[in-house]
Amino acid sequence: MNAIHLPQGATYLPDFVTAKEECELAAALDTGEWSVELKRRVQHFGWRYDYRARAVTADAFLGALPDWLSPVCARLEGETTFGRLPDQMIANEYLPGQGISAHVDCVPCFADKVASLSLLSACEMRFRHRASGEKCALLLEPRALLILAGAARYDWTHEIPARMADIVDGEKRPRARRVSMTFRNVLRSG
Known part of the structure; x- marks a missing residue:
């Protein structure tokens, strides 16, 4: 299933967080309020992304990222090619059968690197x-981090097919509840 090659600029880091950290992050998210504005549930931190306008406006600031994200954010800054502290995170919940269509994260909204923790x-x-x-x-x-930069960020779309299972090494692998945490930096105009 894993590609022989990834798009240039993509970095895949398995086991970026431990199983304990994974449980703690999921629990922290589940104590928050999930929005049902999309076909999947989402939570916004730092800045709210407007799906209809495809923009992040000046009045969309929600406040600093919560303290429980600090260890992951510090690791993103210090131990990966992401190289800086993110100021925005969107959590997406995917139940079996849910996905996200092919897209490139909003170019005028977000800086040159996008990181997603599964x-x-x-x-x-x-x-x-x-x-x-x-x-x-x-x-x-689970627990892996994917960073998209350069060509992988701008020249390639990415998507998660909406289905109940994936084929891994010729075997059907049913999906369960998945949460992605997408970290970005908002571009602010003068």
Whole structure:
């Protein structure tokens, strides 16, 4: 299932958090309020992204990221190619059968690196080069971090097919509840 190659600029780090940290992060999210504005449940931290306007406006600031995110944010800054503290995080909950359509994270909204931490269940992410149509895929394992930068951030779309299971090494692997935590930095105009 894992691609022989990933888009240039993509970095995949398995076991970025421990199983204990994974449980603590999921529990912290579940004490918060999940929005049901989309087909999947979401939570916004730092800045709220407006899905309809496809923008982050000046009045969308929600406050600093919560303290319980500090260890992950510090690791993103100090131990990865992300290289800075994020100021925005969106948590997305995917139940079996749910996914997200092919997209590139909002270019005028967010800085040049996007990091996504997978919790609780694995799923396949597909990539497609916008100009050539070349495709590849990656199995996102629980506790793994994916960083998209450069070509992977701007020239390739990424998506999670909406299905109940993925085929891994020729075997059907049912999906369970998955939570992704996507870390970004908001671009603010003068």
